[in-house]
Amino acid sequence: MITNNFAYHAPTDLDGVVAALSAASGPAVVLGGGTMLVPDMTHGRTVADVVVDLSRAGLSGITLDGGVVVAGATTTYAHVLADPRARELTPLLCRVAGGVTGGPQIRNKGTIGGSACYANPSSEVPAALVALGARLRLASAGGVREVAAEDFFTGAFATARRSDEVLAAIALPTPDGARPGYVKLKLAESSWPIATAACVPGPDGALRVALGAVAATPLLLTLDPPEAGAADPAWRAYVREVVAAVLTEPWSDVLADGEYRRRVAPVVAARAVADALQAEGES
Numbered sequence: 001m002i003t004n005n006f007a008y009h010a011p012t013d014l015d016g017v018v019a020a021l022s023a024a025s026g027p028a029v030v031l032g033g034g035t036m037l038v039p040d041m042t043h044g045r046t047v048a049d050v051v052v053d054l055s056r057a058g059l060s061g062i063t064l065d066g067g068v069v070v071a072g073a074t075t076t077y078a079h080v081l082a083d084p085r086a087r088e089l090t091p092l093l094c095r096v097a098g099g100v101t102g103g104p105q106i107r108n109k110g111t112i113g114g115s116a117c118y119a120n121p122s123s124e125v126p127a128a129l130v131a132l133g134a135r136l137r138l139a140s141a142g143g144v145r146e147v148a149a150e151d152f153f154t155g156a157f158a159t160a161r162r163s164d165e166v167l168a169a170i171a172l173p174t175p176d177g178a179r180p181g182y183v184k185l186k187l188a189e190s191s192w193p194i195a196t197a198a199c200v201p202g203p204d205g206a207l208r209v210a211l212g213a214v215a216a217t218p219l220l221l222t223l224d225p226p227e228a229g230a231a232d233p234a235w236r237a238y239v240r241e242v243v244a245a246v247l248t249e250p251w252s253d254v255l256a257d258g259e260y261r262r263r264v265a266p267v268v269a270a271r272a273v274a275d276a277l278q279a280e281g282e283s
């Protein structure tokens with residue numbers, strides 16, 4: 001049960017959200033789908049005087065705007081999976097949405113923006129946004145600013161978002177037809193990931209790979225493509241070296257300790273590359 005009293009606002013547009021946040025005299029929180037926030041408030045981990053609900057603010061949907069794919073912050077996993085344009089405009093987010101566990105409740109209520117703002121190291125959306133080179137649009141009374149995904153995730157459960165800002169949308173580069181690769185290593189069918197890797201081939205042939213769930217924040221690697229195939233031992237050794245250089249403080253939680261994550265991270269990265277290149281990776 002949530003024991004403290006709070007003011008509840010459900011504005012019908014972004015201006016209303018921003019106004020409610022800037023008028024708040026005490027701690028204010030933004031409510032997306034509530035899959036994390038409601039349990040946090042129920043257990044007293046988050047205490048707020050003001051709750052600003054985004055559900056009526058019109059921030060959902062995936063559109064193409066001036067050559068940029070824009071995902072509204074309250075776009076749910078279910079929306080991503082049901083929208084036929086999403087497959088064409090953002091195939092990587094479709095892969096991520098298809099693998100999120102928790103059943104229909106999480107797919108129908110959990111939002112892309114909520115996952116980004118919660119910044120749980122074990123979540124999948126942050127690393128996917130980093131791999132895509134996404135830009136997060138943060139709105140406040142002072143206007144709108146964009147933050148690159150690489151700079152947005154500043155630590156475990158920490159982001160560059162200020163408390164008076166709402167994440168309104170996420171801008172994604174227009175897909176160039178290259179097939180993204182995505183791999184999620186998990187303990188059981190229903191579990192959160194132990195490690196994820198998202199691979200987005202760049203126009204110059206280099207591979208942009210973001211590792212998720214292995215450190216406090218997503219880790220971005222740039223890999224040369226495997227000329228002799230993703231199973232080539234020399235290329236695998238090269239991936240291990242690149243990963244070891246960035247994975248200095250692996251994440252530990254109940255699913256796996258840091259040492260395990262350190263060992264599997266290069267394997268998952270190589271598999272994502274193999275997936276992107278539609279090659280069969282060696283496990």
Ligand SMILES: Cc1cc2nc3c(=O)[nH]c(=O)nc-3n(C[C@H](O)[C@H](O)[C@H](O)COP(=O)(O)OP(=O)(O)OC[C@H]3O[C@@H](n4cnc5c(N)ncnc54)[C@H](O)[C@@H]3O)c2cc1C
Nearest residue numbers: 032033034035036037101102110111114115117123124167
């Ligand atoms: C049983 C279960 C299984 C799960 N499995 C997976 C999994 O396999 N993979 C995975 O990646 N994730 C998984 N998740 C996590 C899930 O992806 C997140 O719970 C969900 O995306 C969070 O979105 P939300 O809209 O519900 O966030 P909320 O709970 O509404 O909010 C989360 C936090 O972000 C803030 N916030 C939300 N939206 C905004 C915004 N637009 N602007 C500013 N701040 C905002 C809130 O104030 C709060 O601090 C699972 C969760 C559960 C409960």
